[in-house]
Amino acid sequence: MRPIELSERLGRWSSGRGPLYVLLAARMRRLIDDGDLPPGALLPPDRALAAALAVGRTTVVAAYELLRSEGRIVRRRGSGTRVAGISSSGAVEDAPVDPIFLDSLESRDDDVLLAICAAPGDPPPQVAEAYARILPLLGEISGDIGYYPYGHPALREAIATRYAGQGVPTTPDQILVTNGGQQALSLLAHALLSPGDQVLVEAPTYPGALEAFREEAAVLRGLPVGLDGFEAAVRERRPGLAYVIPTYQNPTGSVLPALVRERLARAAAAAGVPLIEDEVPADLGFPGTTRPVPMATFGDAVISLGSLSKSVWGGLRIGWIRSPAPLTNRLARIRAVHDLGGNVPAQLAAAHLIAELDDLDLPTELKSRHDHLQAQLAEHLPSWHVPTVQGGQTLWVRLPEGDGNSFAQTAMRHGIAVLPGSGLDVTGSSESYVRLHFRARPDELTEAVDRLTAAWQAYHPPTDRVPPRPAIAI
Incomplete structure (x- = not known):
């Protein structure tokens, strides 16, 4: 050109x-x-x-x-x-990773197993039960146009009550209901960032967050998982925002100790840096685990983000932001420009589900599927490094040779889509990783490993690959 x-x-x-x-x-x-x-x-x-x-x-x-x-x-x-996408010789090469997986979600190719989008594939029976319980309420609605830019009062109250039960006193005016966690991230990025602002993120981290920040023309700076080195980075970089997933981190599954949470929250408050705590995976602990204390316990510099997409079902499109009331008001004004409010029936059903979230049999199911996938990988792909986790929904797998991008292309040719680590790490240090999830049924997980095994046997690591330079890492 x-x-x-x-x-x-x-x-x-x-x-x-x-x-x-x-x-x-x-x-x-x-x-x-x-x-x-x-x-x-x-x-x-x-x-x-x-x-x-x-x-x-x-x-x-x-x-x-x-x-x-x-x-x-x-x-x-x-x-x-x-x-990226096609080389000068016409061969397919690394293409930009789409963190929202639009192509895969839209195509719905029955011949391809999706090991990229970690989310429950089956809504639990409690979803239908919650909708059945709200039918009388819908029939009684009168004089209500159904526009709630802040979210329906019943759901805001339920979310605030849940936070209070976790030791974080919260009032409904601190809650903004969103259409899923991704919209929550986008609203926060738009409200808090200007072009050129630096954002401290974990490396690796949730790719949808990276895209939300990039959409605002932010410059991403990677720190080790847990934002290790946060205080020094704040002094050197003066970031406009920091983002962390402290509980069952996506993709590594790690959990930050309480003392580290407190130190981060207090350091962010002292520096005046908004710290987004992504709690979307926080309810995905295995049996016997205790839900860690939210970082918002330690100060108002922490902005909490939650969603039912991973703990209940993505089709509900229910997320939320917990923040100081002035920021909540600002976020609601931004949201109203594009969206005057979410689906009211879904919010009324979610209010019931939030109150009963701890009664779902989710931990046992997650642990069973995690163990099944671990066992299959250990048997069929013993050379892969697959750490165990205590919760969440993903495994962060290190390949013994080659790189995640080129292996993902081989895997696709064998009917399974995996997420290369490069799209989750702004430092360029996760080229040898892929992310797998264990939310599928056991028979689907078995089939997934069979296809991964066939792909690995056919895989030929590139010999002319130039290692990426971590140009924007610190």
Whole structure:
């Protein structure tokens, strides 16, 4: 592509706040994600694009490097810079990971097992029972247009009560109900970030959070799981936000000790850095485990995010944010621009489910399926490194050779979709990992391992792969 052609497609890319390279990367990211820059498209050299845009070469180099670290472009000596997806020879290569799994979720190919989207495939009977209980309430509604930008009062009350029962005094005016946890993340990113703001994230972490932050043109800085080194990073980077999954972390399944939670919360408060505590997996502990104390116990710098998508069923689309009332008000105003409120029947049903969440037989089922997948992997793929976990829904698997991206392509050809580790780690340190989930039925997990085994036997690690440079790691 000629530099002048790309500059025309970019349009008014520099209108906004933040460093020029971040704004340029954000605009190119949008063109790539929207398909305006298709897979395999050859991008202009650094100097040529810089001249066409009338900026310094370092601006283009930094923008390209940011996009390369996200997996959206590929830079190879001798073949130039291309949008990821198709190599110069026409062969399929690493494509940008879609953390929302839109292609896989939409296609619903019955011949492909989805080991990428960790979520319950069967709503528990309590969902139907909750809907049956609210039918009389729906029949009695009168004079209510059904718009609740903050969420239905009954559900806000139920969520606040649950927090209070966990030792976190909460009032309904601190709760904003959202259409799932992903919308909650997007609202928080939009409210708290400006282009160029730095965000401290765990490496690896939930990829949907990374995309929500990138959508606001934030610069992601990776720390070890648990945000180890948080205090020093805050002093050096002055981040606009930090994000952590303290309980059954996605993807590693780790759990932060109470003392570490308190230290992080107090350090964030002292530095004035909003700290998002993603509690979506927190209710997924195995039998005999105790639900850890929420980080919000230790201060108002912590913004809690929750959802029923993993503990009950994703089809409910029920999530929430717990934050100080002024921030809740601001988030509701932002949400109302796009969405005047969620589904009222679903919220009324969720109010019942929240109150009975601890009575679900979820822990026993999760433990059984975890153990089944572990046993299958140990028998058929003994060379893989598969740590056990005490809760959650995913296994963080290290391959003995090769890399997750190229193996995922081989696995797809054998009828199973797995998530490569590179899309979950902004430091580039998880290339040898894949994420698997154990939410499927035992027979499906057995079939998944059979296909993984066939894929591994057919897999040939690339010999010319250039290790990624952790350009935005700290």
